Amino acid sequence: MSGFEHYERELRELDHEIHHYAAVCRIDLANRHEIDACLHLHHASWAEDKARQSLQGLLVLRIKLEAEMIALGFSPPPLVPPASHA
Numbered sequence: 001m002s003g004f005e006h007y008e009r010e011l012r013e014l015d016h017e018i019h020h021y022a023a024v025c026r027i028d029l030a031n032r033h034e035i036d037a038c039l040h041l042h043h044a045s046w047a048e049d050k051a052r053q054s055l056q057g058l059l060v061l062r063i064k065l066e067a068e069m070i071a072l073g074f075s076p077p078p079l080v081p082p083a084s085h086a
Contacts, residue, residue: 007069007076014062015079021055030080035059 019029027034039056042049066076 007065007074010065011062011076014058014065018055018058018062018079021051021058024051025055027055030083 022029022035022038025038027038029035038052039059042052062079069076
């Protein structure tokens, strides 16, 4: 298996988890302000805060994976595809 196939699988699995926790936190990943607010605001209940912490960790992992891919000459796909213009 080539490294690129490995990265595609890793990104796909990571992005799936990121989208799951973003839904739990009720944030739109296309909106940077919502992401920042979710990551910096602590919630009253433990369950909501745990989801926020999980999302934060997953986003950090994605950034590290993207950096590794770029260093090797790959172009990582965006976490949220650009909106299509009809």
